[in-house]
Amino acid sequence: MIIDERLASYIDSLDRGNTPFLDEILKYALDHQIPVVRRSMQSLLKFLLAYGRLESILEIGTAIGFSALLMCEYGPESCRITTIEKDEKRIALARENFKKAGQEEKITLLEGDAADILKTLKGPYSMIFMDAAKGQYIHFLPDILRLMKPGSLLVSDNVLQDGDVIQSRFAVTRRNRTIHARMREYLYELKHLPELETVVLPVGDGAALSVRRSPVATPEGNEH
């Protein structure tokens, strides 16, 4: 927990909740230790979907389809979602959930490793929701940038790793040390790439919101 636990519970208690079917999937996920977006992240996604005209969404990390269905439910009627997942059991459950929700038309599930699939996509997407293996975000970034147009939004979840991202390297396992180092590198890139404007928020497990800037014309007539 990055912010005070009581404060987080209070903020969550203000939430209006989700549809009964989303609650059902959430319960299944929690009962079976399947990771899903936390309530504060759900709230942030709903806000962004209500605010912007986010009609084409790419999600990296479907799990059993909870966040894809949440985005479908709270996004504009015309919104279409492409979501990527590599775990076969979760793919089967996600397909079942999309069918039960009657949202198969709006959601395209791409099966396989995002590292390969991203290279085959053309985009652009109005929003990309990054919610896969945390150590891989940095490797996905070049393709993510290619799939964004000016004004596109990139939402990256779990970027502060419950605050562990700044843990002393001696206090964490070697595996987590690598993941944390890659996440710090990712956050540095998000904040320093001239194409992006990024804010890192202590929401849930840490969320980074990045918008792709419009190209700026230089006095020589070039764009950068």
Ligand code: SAM
């Ligand atoms: N977005 C989901 C939700 O809130 O309902 C949760 C996604 S869960 C945190 C991350 C998922 O990403 C896992 O199901 C995992 O199998 C998948 N994943 C991790 N690395 C991946 C990769 N390289 N390609 C495709 N899927 C990946």
